[in-house]
Amino acid sequence: MNIPIGIFLINFKKKMKTTGNVILITGGSSGIGLETAKLFSQKGNQVIITGRNAERLEKAAAQLKNVTAIPGISAGQKMLKGW
Numbered sequence: 001m002n003i004p005i006g007i008f009l010i011n012f013k014k015k016m017k018t019t020g021n022v023i024l025i026t027g028g029s030s031g032i033g034l035e036t037a038k039l040f041s042q043k044g045n046q047v048i049i050t051g052r053n054a055e056r057l058e059k060a061a062a063q064l065k066n067v068t069a070i071p072g073i074s075a076g077q078k079m080l081k082g083w
């Protein structure tokens, strides 16, 4: 009967550290990626966002603290083949 409680405690201690990290978010100029970048930057992380459209990416990074934009990174079907 003690085993489930022990497992719970072990998992609880392994919680992810969500501050002070360097975080790379692909597709960070809009949608889910941008919202995730906002949350992590507010929590004191250094965030790097990527996307294809440089203007949109720079605009997204400019409105956030500790966010760096790296444009021109593209994923295509050819690149993803074999995954």
Ligand SMILES: NC(=O)c1ccc[n+]([C@@H]2O[C@H](COP(=O)([O-])OP(=O)(O)OC[C@H]3O[C@@H](n4cnc5c(N)ncnc54)[C@H](OP(=O)(O)O)[C@@H]3O)[C@@H](O)[C@H]2O)c1
Residues within 6 Å of the ligand: 026, 027, 028, 029, 030, 031, 032, 033, 050, 051, 052, 053, 054, 056, 073, 074, 075, 076
């Ligand atoms: N929104 C939802 O409720 C939802 C639910 C479940 C799953 N999803 C999935 O989650 C992903 C993101 O959704 P979202 O609504 O946040 O989409 P979104 O607003 O269109 O954002 C997509 C992001 O990915 C980048 N991107 C698009 N195509 C790319 C490519 N070929 N290579 C590199 N970057 C690319 C875009 O920037 P650039 O165009 O400048 O490259 C943008 O930053 C999608 O795959 C979507 O199907 C979304």
